[in-house]
Amino acid sequence: MLLGAAPGVGKTVSMLDEGHHLAAEGVDVAIGLVETHGRAATAALTEGLPVIPRRTVDHRGVLLNEMDVDAVLARHPDTALVDELAHTNAPGSRNEKRWQDVEELLAAGINVISTVNIQHIESLNDVVETITGVPQRETVPDSVLRAADQVEVVDLAPEALRDRLSGGVVYPAERIDAALSNYFRLGNLTALRELALLWLADEVDQALTLYRKDHGIAGTWEARERVVVALPGGPEGETLLRRGARIAARAGGELIAVHVSTQDGLRADNPTALAEQRVLVDKLGGSYRQVIGEDTPEALIEFARSVNATQLVLGASRRSRLSAALTGAGIGASVIRDSGDIDVHIVTHAAAGGRFRLPKVGGALSPTRRVAGFALALIGGPLLTWLLVTFRSPESITGDVLSYQLLVVVVALTGGLWPALFAAVMSGLTLDYFFIQPFYTITIADPLHMLALALYAAVAVLVSYVVDRAARRARVAKRAASESELIQTVAENVLRGEDALQALVAQLVDAFALDGAVLTDRGKRIAEAGELSPDPTRLTLTDDAVLELHGKGLPASERRLIGVIIAQLGAAVEHRRLEETASEIEPIAASDKVRGALLSALSHDLRRPLAAATAAVGGMRLADDALSDADRRELLETADQSLAALSTLVTDLLDVSRLQAGALTIETFPIELSEVIEGALDELALGPEEVTVALQPDANRAMADPVLLQRALVNLLANATRYSRRVRVATSAFGDRIEVRVVDHGPGVSPERRDDIFVPFQRLGDVDNTTGLGLGLALSRGFVEGMGGTIEPEDTPGGGLTMVVSLPTGAREEGNE
Numbered sequence: 001m002l003l004g005a006a007p008g009v010g011k012t013v014s015m016l017d018e019g020h021h022l023a024a025e026g027v028d029v030a031i032g033l034v035e036t037h038g039r040a041a042t043a044a045l046t047e048g049l050p051v052i053p054r055r056t057v058d059h060r061g062v063l064l065n066e067m068d069v070d071a072v073l074a075r076h077p078d079t080a081l082v083d084e085l086a087h088t089n090a091p092g093s094r095n096e097k098r099w100q101d102v103e104e105l106l107a108a109g110i111n112v113i114s115t116v117n118i119q120h121i122e123s124l125n126d127v128v129e130t131i132t133g134v135p136q137r138e139t140v141p142d143s144v145l146r147a148a149d150q151v152e153v154v155d156l157a158p159e160a161l162r163d164r165l166s167g168g169v170v171y172p173a174e175r176i177d178a179a180l181s182n183y184f185r186l187g188n189l190t191a192l193r194e195l196a197l198l199w200l201a202d203e204v205d206q207a208l209t210l211y212r213k214d215h216g217i218a219g220t221w222e223a224r225e226r227v228v229v230a231l232p233g234g235p236e237g238e239t240l241l242r243r244g245a246r247i248a249a250r251a252g253g254e255l256i257a258v259h260v261s262t263q264d265g266l267r268a269d270n271p272t273a274l275a276e277q278r279v280l281v282d283k284l285g286g287s288y289r290q291v292i293g294e295d296t297p298e299a300l301i302e303f304a305r306s307v308n309a310t311q312l313v314l315g316a317s318r319r320s321r322l323s324a325a326l327t328g329a330g331i332g333a334s335v336i337r338d339s340g341d342i343d344v345h346i347v348t349h350a351a352a353g354g355r356f357r358l359p360k361v362g363g364a365l366s367p368t369r370r371v372a373g374f375a376l377a378l379i380g381g382p383l384l385t386w387l388l389v390t391f392r393s394p395e396s397i398t399g400d401v402l403s404y405q406l407l408v409v410v411v412a413l414t415g416g417l418w419p420a421l422f423a424a425v426m427s428g429l430t431l432d433y434f435f436i437q438p439f440y441t442i443t444i445a446d447p448l449h450m451l452a453l454a455l456y457a458a459v460a461v462l463v464s465y466v467v468d469r470a471a472r473r474a475r476v477a478k479r480a481a482s483e484s485e486l487i488q489t490v491a492e493n494v495l496r497g498e499d500a501l502q503a504l505v506a507q508l509v510d511a512f513a514l515d516g517a518v519l520t521d522r523g524k525r526i527a528e529a530g531e532l533s534p535d536p537t538r539l540t541l542t543d544d545a546v547l548e549l550h551g552k553g554l555p556a557s558e559r560r561l562i563g564v565i566i567a568q569l570g571a572a573v574e575h576r577r578l579e580e581t582a583s584e585i586e587p588i589a590a591s592d593k594v595r596g597a598l599l600s601a602l603s604h605d606l607r608r609p610l611a612a613a614t615a616a617v618g619g620m621r622l623a624d625d626a627l628s629d630a631d632r633r634e635l636l637e638t639a640d641q642s643l644a645a646l647s648t649l650v651t652d653l654l655d656v657s658r659l660q661a662g663a664l665t666i667e668t669f670p671i672e673l674s675e676v677i678e679g680a681l682d683e684l685a686l687g688p689e690e691v692t693v694a695l696q697p698d699a700n701r702a703m704a705d706p707v708l709l710q711r712a713l714v715n716l717l718a719n720a721t722r723y724s725r726r727v728r729v730a731t732s733a734f735g736d737r738i739e740v741r742v743v744d745h746g747p748g749v750s751p752e753r754r755d756d757i758f759v760p761f762q763r764l765g766d767v768d769n770t771t772g773l774g775l776g777l778a779l780s781r782g783f784v785e786g787m788g789g790t791i792e793p794e795d796t797p798g799g800g801l802t803m804v805v806s807l808p809t810g811a812r813e814e815g816n817e
Contacts, residue, residue, distance in 0.1 A: 001085075001148040002115045003200065005192040006184065008170035009156040011115035012036070012083055016045035018113055019081050023049065030077035032105070032112075033067040033098075035084055039169065049081070057090040064090040069101050072110070079111040086120035086138040099140050116140055118196040131191045132183055133735035153200050158189035166797040177741055180797065182734040225253025228309040229286075230300050230331075233259060236315045237277040243347050244313040245284040255286030256307060260299045297334035304342055311343045369471075373415010377423035380407055385430050392435065400435050404428075409463050416471075417464035424459070504572060505529045508565060515551030521573050541570035613642035666786045668703045673731055673740060676706050680713040681729075690721055692728045699733040702807040704787045709807075712780035712791075713740070716803050719777065720744040724800060737806050745800035754793045 004011040012034060023029045031051040036042040052075055055068040066089050072080055082105070087098040095101050102112050119128040122139045129135050145151060156164075162184060164170055171179055229244035231237040241257060248255040259274060281288045293299025304312050314332050336344050384407055388400050404427035412420030433442050505517050506529040516530025522544045536548040539562075547569060616639035620632060627635070674695055681691060720727045723746030730741045749757060758781045781791045789807040796802045 001145060001151045002113070002154050003145075003151055003196055004115065004117050004154045005156075005196040006117060006119075006161065006189055008161055008164055009154050011117075011154045012042055013045060014152075014154050015081055015083065015113050015115055016042070016049070019049050019079070020045070022079055028078040030072070030075055030080055032072045032080040032082040033084075034081060038172070041169075050075075050077075052080075057092055066090050066093055067098065067101055069094060069104055072105060073108055076108070076110060079113060080105055082112055082114045085114040085116040085144075086140045088138050097138075097140075099144050103144070116145070118192055118199065121145065121199065124195060124199065127195065128192065131195075132188050133737075134183055135735075151200060153196055155193070155197070158186050158193060161189055162186065176797065177728075177730055177732075177743060177802070180794075182732065182739070225311065226307055226309040227253055227255050227311045227313060228300075228304045228307065229255065229257045229313045230315070230335075231257055231259040231274065231277055232315060233271075233274050234315075235273050237273060238280060240313055240315050240347055241277060241280055241284060241286075243345070245286065247311060247313065247345070248286070253310070255281070255284060256289060256309070257281045257286055258289045258291060258300070258303050260291055260293050260296045260303075297331050297338065300331075300335055301338050301342075304339075309342055311345065312339060313345045313347060316346055316348045370415045370419060373411050373419025374422065376414050377407075377411045377419055377426065380411070381423065381426050381430065385434060389434055397435055401431065404431060405459065408459060412459075412463035413467050416468055417461065420464045421461070504569060508569075512549075512562070513551075514549055517550060518548040519545070519569065519573075520548070521545045521576070526573075526576070539566055541566055541573055545570060545573045610642070613639045616642070666705050666708060666783075668705050668787050670701055671704050671706045671709070673700050673702055673738065676704070676710050677713060677729055677740070679706075679710045680717055683710070683714050684717055684721070686717065686721065686727075690725075690727060691717070692726065694728065694730040696731050696733065699731040699738050702738040702809060704789070704807050705783075708783040708787065712783045712805065713742070715777060715780045716742045716791075716805070720746070720801075720803070723747060733809070734806075736809050738809050740805040740807070742803045742805075743796050743800065744802075745796060745798065748795065748799060748801045749793060757793070758791075 002011045002014050016034065019029045019031070029049060031046060031049050033054065034042075034046055034051075036046070052068060052071050054065040055071070057064045057066055067082065082098065082102055085099045085102060089095060089098060089101070095104070099114075102114060105112050118124060119132070119136045120138055120140050121142060123142050125136050125139050161170075162180060165176060165179060165184055168176065225248065227244045227248040229240050231240065241255075244257075245255050247253075257277070278288045289303070291299055291303050293302075300312065300314075303309075312335065314335060317332055332344075332346050336346075384403060388396070388403060392400075408420060408423045408427055411423040429442060433440060505519050505527040508514070509517050509530045514530060516532045517528070518525060518532065518536070519527040519541075521542075530550065532548075533550040536550045539547045539549065541547055547566060616635040620627065620635050677693065677695070681687075681693075717727065717729070720742050721744075724744035726745060728741075728743040730743065732739050732741070758777050777791075784791050784805055784807070787807065789805060792804045792806070794802045794804055
């Protein structure tokens, strides 16, 4: 099977080349049916291969040639060449479709080489129509193509195909312009080419999957990069998707998003976020899957292996370290352990390890550390005593004292002052009870023993003091770093403008552990986060902007930072207001620009015809009877031409003003394009010597205002004939649109200047003031767009400019009357 992205890529030629190659190897090859479409090069390739005669079918007086299936079966070659697999046979044939004829030949043991375009594949029919705007009525079931022993893409670059089309290799000359501007647009061809290659790639992938399954191959084959992104159902999914898309793009691979849910479907944290992420997957060009599984790591690994994934993207755990320590390894750790040859990416995100919050400014050491210090003293003291008593001797007293001293220092480093004092007292009493004679009594008879106990306490206090200061400074540094991070985030959000206000308010709620916050401007809510309470704290940002904080009151230590954030929020609100003001002023500025250009044009372009008419009339009045008849006629003609030019200029200016004010009345109804085109040619007095007209019979009815359309075509024709000796006007049908093409072979317009030609008072450097104000194309675009159409400039094959006027077809509306 030879698959092409579009007509003209060379499928038939490739089929005939393969036929000659097989024949040279001794294979019996015969041509069942080949469509040459009048191409001499294709017809020449049929020579040397036996051709099975076609059968003729008479359908309503029209003779149609179809493949003679019985003749091919009777001839029974080893291989038959059958062109255009999607073709619909003439009424009365034994099979409705040619692919059904081919199935008969295959069932009889005849190998068949055939051709088909991507637009004829049944599953892609609607996709192709969306791309090209042209519905395809002839299709081939996907199963027919998948049953082929081999599918080969006949590929040709879109630019090369357009060159072939322009050279007359694909279609005759009268169809070239319409084809280039419709189905064979560069964007269309590029999309169809990608579609053909992707379809073949999917077929190869399915074949590879089937092979691995049949041979029991469970390992990953990295024939194609596949990046699987695990969506937990929370807000971090967007970050994971974008990271996975970048990884897939760099590797030229495929993006697959998967969410693991339980049997009851209740695992998703935020169904709304998950739905939004499914939309994002489509925008990123990936696919979304949902699997059921009670063990999330196992389900992810099984899914990744089932799609032959090469990389797996997970989010960093949202659990705290304490939670991870108590409940064991998380999903990420389990997936990494069992992933095997699949690369695993752990991506950090804003929700990792809990929401961002500022550290507390309270005591230096946390209650957890104090409890840990007491626990160490209570557990470590008895254990150390048991160990030292077991190896007690008269010479070991020094080591015993240092051991208890070490315990006091360790407790001080862990829990601070009070656990250290507790450990010091307990160590002193234990030493006196177990290691100083008389044993097992607490008697401080020697003053030196009291001094030792005091030294224990002093060491504990000093070490605790150092630990407390270090912890306090560490907390202050952590607080400062968190405040800097928060201020940096706030500043970034402010720089992003209006869209960042919601994120900024949400960040504020998270940072200060509030229940919620609401930002209002001029009585209108513009941002909201969290849950609202009945008694909020109101903070004024600007004259009309207020921030409401819901939840606990803020301590004095946090009011300084909240003041900074409020100032930034006020700046963001002001930025939002300035953008709104700018958007309101923009139309006024554009109007002022047009008004200035209008005054500039009036000062010069209107002066010339007015001065000429005034001079002509004044000359006749002063000379009176002294003028000859010839001079009088010349002056009258000058005055007439000048006043006519003045009338045209004023009419154009009024039309521009009406277009910009939205006051132009447009009435559209089904019209005959041929009549409008004829009227435009008559108005400009253009004959067959200057303009060639090529109208398609099925492209003559359009929805338009005939008066305005004629004026638009007059402007287009006037411009075209100014730069080209020969101009061509053609019509064509394209989906539900009718196109009128005004083709010239002049110097053309560079792509970067094409938008400028529709700007009022622009002549693209033309300094000849006799050409008017530069309003013709601006008016033409305004008229056509007002009728629901478009005007687009394109390159003329061989050089020049083609103006394409696209209008809605009048067939549907006429049928509804």
